[in-house]
Amino acid sequence: MYIxxxxxxxxxxxxxxxxxxxEGIPGFEELKRFTLLSIGEDFVNFFLLQSVDRPEISFIxxxxxVIYNGYEVHIEDDDLELLGITSPDTVLTLAIAVIxxxxxxxxxxxxxxxxxxxxxxxxxxxxxxxxxxxIRYYLNRS
Amino acid sequence: xxxxxxxxxxIDIQGDQVRLGIKAPKSIAVHRKEIYExxxxxxxxxxxxxxxxxxxxxxxxxxxxxxKEGGGKN
Numbered sequence: 070m071y072i073x074x075x076x077x078x079x080x081x082x083x084x085x086x087x088x089x090x091x092e093g094i095p096g097f098e099e100l101k102r103f104t105l106l107s108i109g110e111d112f113v114n115f116f117l118l119q120s121v122d123r124p125e126i127s128f129i130x131x132x133x134x135v136i137y138n139g140y141e142v143h144i145e146d147d148d149l150e151l152l153g154i155t156s157p158d159t160v161l162t163l164a165i166a167v168i169x170x171x172x173x174x175x176x177x178x179x180x181x182x183x184x185x186x187x188x189x190x191x192x193x194x195x196x197x198x199x200x201x202x203x204i205r206y207y208l209n210r211s
Numbered sequence: 212x213x214x215x216x217x218x219x220x221x222i223d224i225q226g227d228q229v230r231l232g233i234k235a236p237k238s239i240a241v242h243r244k245e246i247y248e249x250x251x252x253x254x255x256x257x258x259x260x261x262x263x264x265x266x267x268x269x270x271x272x273x274x275x276x277x278x279k280e281g282g283g284k285n
Contacts, residue, residue: 168268172267180246181250196247
């Protein structure tokens with residue numbers, strides 16, 4: 070099928086590329102279908118989580134385990150069930166980035182990673198109880 | 212009590228500040244509303260990324276490019 074995207078215009082994806090977020094994403098609860106796109110070879114660790122239904126809604130996401138040493142994710146039983154997760158091998162964890170013009174303000178949300186069961190193509194942004202994880206983890210500040 | 216397994220207790224009152232304790236089974240996520248609202252706020256901002264900012268991301272990815280899981284398709 071073809072979908073419209075803000076960054077790439079009209080692109081073709083297959084039904085297999087569509088992931089369902091049964092609860093949407095906080096702030097966008099009505100959007101249940103997303104697809105993960107590469108944003109180009111130059112952006113090795115970053116991907117675009119694109120809404121299938123709203124071209125202008127997409128999130129740049131990255132692998133939190135790469136940017137934050139010792140990152141851990143905890144998924145409660147009801148979420149394991151919601152996402153049909155039975156093995157850690159099928160879990161893809163992504164953190165949503167906010168990318169303003171000033172590189173100093175580029176940040177990643179480590180508190181609420183997007184968890185995807187790549188097997189069943191089900192996803193949810195899951196708030197972590199861990200108090201030490203920041204909602205805004207700045208990549209270019211130290 | 213809420214239902215039979217969620218217990219709310221008053222821990223402390225100081226002036227106009229009230230501290231509540233919430234005891235709930237592990238399977239029930241308890242989050243402060245402010246945190247949830249902040250997540251929503253960051254999510255909204257995340258959909259308004261700057262193209263100029265994204266161009267600058269390149270620099271960032273040149274270093275930490277070890278391995279990655281999953282991957283996208285065009």
